[in-house]
Amino acid sequence: MARLAGLDYIFAICLITSFLDAYGMGANDVANSFSTSVSSRSLSFRQAIFAAAICEFLGAILVGARVASTIKDSIIPLSNFPTVGFQMLGFACISAGSASFQLFATRLGMPVSATHTVIGAVVGVGIASGGAQSVNWQWDGVGQVFAAWGIAPAISGIFASIIFLITKYGILKRKNSTTIAFYAAPAYFFVVAAILTMSIIWKGASTVKVDELSTGVLVGSIFGAGGGVALLSILFFLPYVHCQVVKKDYTVKIWHIFLGPLLWFRQPPADANDSTLAVPDYYKGHREEDWSHLDARYKNPDEVQAAEDGRSESHKSVDAGRNSNSSNRHPSQLAEEVEKRCQTTDFTGRPPKPYYHPIEGAWIEPWNIYIMLRYNLLPFLGYYLFGGLRTNIHEMQKSGSEKTQAKIRDMHAQATQYDNNTEHTFSFMQVMSACVASFSHGSNDVSNAIAPLAAVYHCWSTSEYSGEKSEVPVWVIAFGGIGIVIGLATYGWKLMSVLGNRLTLHSPSRGFSMELGASVTVILASQFGIPVSSTQSITGATIGVSCCSGTWRTTNWKSLAFFFYGWCITLPLAGIVSGCLFGIIANAPSFINV
Template sequence: MLGMACALVSSSLYLTLATRLGLPVSTTHSIIGGVIGVGIAAIGGDGVNWGWNGVSQVFAAWIIVPGIAGCFAAILFLITKYSVMKRKDPVRAALISIPFYFGLTTGLLTMLIVWKGAASASEAVKTWGPGEYVGVIFGIAIGCALLSVIFLIPFLYRKLVLNDWQLHWWHILQGPLLLRRGEVPPNTSGREIIQNYYKGHKTRAELDAEGSDTVRTVPSDVESNSNEDANEKHDISSISPASSDIGSSTRNEITTTPVHTNEDDAPSKPWYDPPTLLATAKRLFFHGVTVDVVAEQKKSSILTGDLEAMHARATHYDNKAEHTYSFLQVLTAATASFAHGANDVSNAVGPLAAIYFIWHTGSINSKSPVPVWILCYGAGALVIGLWTYGYNIMRNLGNRLTLHSPSRGFCMELGSAITVIMATRLALPVSTTQCIVGATVGVGLVNGDVKSINWRMVGWIYMGWIITLPITGIISGCLMGVILNAPRWGMGV
């Protein structure tokens, strides 16, 4: 119990600090490092499994897991790039590809559920053969693909092909009835049909044009500034003493005249005033979700480098075709989140489940059942962490790593989810953080060239992965050693 508690404390402290610094480190590896430190402090280094089935697997995961996720994501994006985005009519090709991708994503999610979740919760599922598994997976995948054909395709066709600016999200429920709507009236309101997913991101041609314009306008600007300075000097020298006296008297009057503002008239309310307390509580409660992550990503730092030049190396595809993948990206984000809960959260609540089992039964087993309330507790803590502190990781894993768009994000998340699903099936404690980083780099490489990736940020992320095990191990080992050797009642010094 003490060892697992020390592992939880060390991993929690390290993850909190790493998140504050924007380091996307692994929760799984933080827990593993904490357990290693406890083992070394309690029984020595010989008690730790340093082989392939133990710590060596973590070291290998730094290269293998991001590489696998990057390959899956790169293959998906290459298929999307050449079969949809580079076609003469990319919107039509995107509409055709939507049912296939919907079926693929929901099929993978169903595969994870029936393999991992339902099989452990239901005795009936454990007796299934290959035929039952294949039937359920393909049945749900085909059903979801048909639902996208019935409801989503008419909505997108009306919005993107016919430019129906009057549509709202709830019109998707009308399905085929949308095709019977009348002609689209002129858009007199100026309302945008879809957002520009490349807003604020320039192409290489635009950057080159801006650079040439700057070079041409610099001499004229310098000349105009020098003329303005000369005119200002002439105007100042032509001011008469009388006018300067008037100016000085006016300045004296201005400086001696008291100025009353509304803030002076209305003193600030004390902190314990109910409206002030309510405003402070709202600001603290909603701070994590009100941060503009996109604006944060544009801020320059030592890790960002020249973001404009990096983003300019990526190709800008048809904006309407990109919009079709925004719906798929929501689905793949949910799938990746589900896979994250099935793998990382299970590893994070493992020590807590061990503590509860020892306390509840008074015995130690190699395997212990995990109560449902512990899983709910871990899921709730995950949501709270995302709500309050998640923006620190979002801004570094977004456009600061490479240019993102719906089609790219869809492939990144689906490639990462496929890798996590495979690892969950094989009972391998992989990191979803490493999967999504590898998938992002993989898509970035096939999206542009080597310089379309922010390698400074990649190095920063890898540095966080490398120091995770030593730091969490040192913290948990020190805690364990101090507590084990602390003076206690009834024992001699």
């Protein structure tokens, strides 16, 4: 049948809202997943963006869901929509409501579940279109969502705690922890690869028909992947780490890992010793001496006040120079000032906003137009589009008032800091677990953002109803994957700034346990058909590891309460936005016929 040409505008609007929904998912859901790797310094923020761009996109394209659940788990019946046009409108409102709440929650620094946001939007449209009685509130509908608030964090917290306790007492607290970690690494790689393979098969690879595979094929795939990765770790990983940790070779680069066994014969520089930092400092910024500036304010108040007065006068002079007539300065001077400001970041970790250059005379004058475009518009566009790439996540997680910084310092002081070389061994396993979890997330959860678009596209292009399951074109999946990556790159810093070390002290061994515990939870939940959230799973895993790192004071319980509050308001707020939007449009009078 021909497309619904009269409803082209609904399809166009849904394209925009679906992109914003995917954008919000990348800035919130994916940023939450990668915050542990960034906070532990296993990955930099830019490396996390690069890894997510590859894994999320490939997961969505290669093994992503080709069939999206458009009536999410049969929450509302198709009978709620009397015409195809009404169904198009309903799913467009679902997309708009989900996108609105995702962006709202991200702006507040509130980690929420993308899956539950879409479900809330579906419930809102269902109530607006057929009443509350038309919504499936039973266990096989909305009931599972409420149960998941407690199930996902609890199960992931238990598994992450078990993994961390085994690592803690088996390796980290041992006298020769680095040597033990070195020899135990292949076994860890085997377990991690096997578990993550199960995660891809049972949750991520929607195009793989697991029921059609025999037990032997499944077991062979899982153990084969684990054994293969363990063998690769022996051939390539151990020689590389040996050069860094034992030989103190600070000249070895990450690409040297491909030399494999040849690294055993690599000679370190003559000046290589314990003082040369061959591995990253994973506890940088979290030791007691790194918070000395807080104590200085109380020990030398006169000196601190004098320094503040000096900075104040300096800022006044700088502002006076900036407020001088911009039209009297040469373009090279303006460009130099912009460049200097772009190379600095303020104490919060965010790059400073560009300075607005005033103009004199009419704005239509060629010189003023040049100033507005070159030194006002372009810098501000660059700040909002690419400023996130220059954000220092670790400084943001430590920023705040003196009282807030003191609380973070005291919280970190309660957590034990282990040998840095031992932690370095777990950083590679954490990166692997983060990338595979991202691949699984992209292959499965991208459908949450593009399911409404898939339904609208089906209705619009065929003039037929979209059933409970709707075929998803590849371009729609790619569209959602691109939105997720852009969301993480441009706005993912917002959520990462309130997670990670602001919730508890992170390190590679802790982050590895968190991510693996969350992956195990997702595997079990997918087997039992419980729609758990990756956001809630990683949060529960973080709390579980935190409680095993020291005392109960190692956790920021106030932030955790705020996150739980966000989970509670996800369904009602997303539902209110989508439901009200649908009700207003669907019941609006036709001004043509009035």
